[in-house]
Amino acid sequence: MTGIRILAKGLGFPEGPVAIADGSIILTEINGGWVTRVSADGTVTRLGQPGGGPNGLARAPDGALILCNNGGSRYLPDSFMGQGPSDDYEYGSVERVDPATGARSLLYKAANGHKLSAPNDLVFDCHGGFYFTDLGKRYHTSRDHGGLYYAMPDGSSVREIAYPILSANGVGLSPDEKTVYVADTEPARLWAFDIESPGALRKQPFPRRMAGASSARRRASPASTAWRSRPRAISASPRW
Numbered sequence: 357m358t359g360i361r362i363l364a365k366g367l368g369f370p371e372g373p374v375a376i377a378d379g380s381i382i383l384t385e386i387n388g389g390w391v392t393r394v395s396a397d398g399t400v401t402r403l404g405q406p407g408g409g410p411n412g413l414a415r416a417p418d419g420a421l422i423l424c425n426n427g428g429s430r431y432l433p434d435s436f437m438g439q440g441p442s443d444d445y446e447y448g449s450v451e452r453v454d455p456a457t458g459a460r461s462l463l464y465k466a467a468n469g470h471k472l473s474a475p476n477d478l479v480f481d482c483h484g485g486f487y488f489t490d491l492g493k494r495y496h497t498s499r500d501h502g503g504l505y506y507a508m509p510d511g512s513s514v515r516e517i518a519y520p521i522l523s524a525n526g527v528g529l530s531p532d533e534k535t536v537y538v539a540d541t542e543p544a545r546l547w548a549f550d551i552e553s554p555g556a557l558r559k560q561p562f563p564r565r566m567a568g569a570s571s572a573r574r575r576a577s578p579a580s581t582a583w584r585s586r587p588r589a590i591s592a593s594p595r596w
Contacts, residue, residue, distance in 0.1 A: 372413030403458025506555030
């Protein structure tokens with residue numbers, strides 16, 4: 357493809373790239389547990405010590421990096437995807453990362469009385485807080501539920517704002533920051549939550565059945581359907 361070049365190879369499931377002012381990129385390697393810098397010339401430098409399954413990464417207002425860590429997955433030889441939780445998995449977490457050294461400090465490992473399972477992605481708002489998703493963990497005969505959370509980057513506050521969501525993955529804000537979007541991967545749905553104030557979602561009554569909903573659902577391809585969390589949405593109802 358014209359205009360596209362490969363900067364680095366051999367990375368272990370790279371995610372969460374953050375552009376740095378010096379022209380480098382800091383990203384995560386889920387398989388391997390690293391936070392990694394890729395310089396403009398392609399030099400790869402792994403920062404700090406590996407740990408868990410670092411995934412989403414974003415720059416906080418004070419310049420630090422905030423990391424969603426899924427706690428670690430088990431990777432088989434020649435397998436790209438994780439095969440369930442790693443043998444040493446205990447919990448997922450949100451961490452603060454020094455962009456110069458890679459040193460990490462724990463911000464959150466629980467919210468609303470239960471552990472974080474597998475924090476996945478995050479996005480900051482203009483108020484300095486951030487929304488983040490938890491993908492959940494799959495086991496042989498059971499699974500942890502995922503959800504959507506709102507937190508502050510100094511470790512002072514985290515709260516669950518939409519739960520459960522089957523497999524909350526990517527998260528983003530509308531330009532006016534009145535809507536937060538969550539990609540729910542396994543059912544191939546896109547949730548759109550109306551924001552009343554930072555970290556507070558508009559509460560909706562239980563979804564009502566729409567006229568003609570059955571025929572609409574038969575015509576729609578699940579992989580191409582976006583669902584909005586309004587009273588007329590056709591979906592299970594997360595708690596928020």
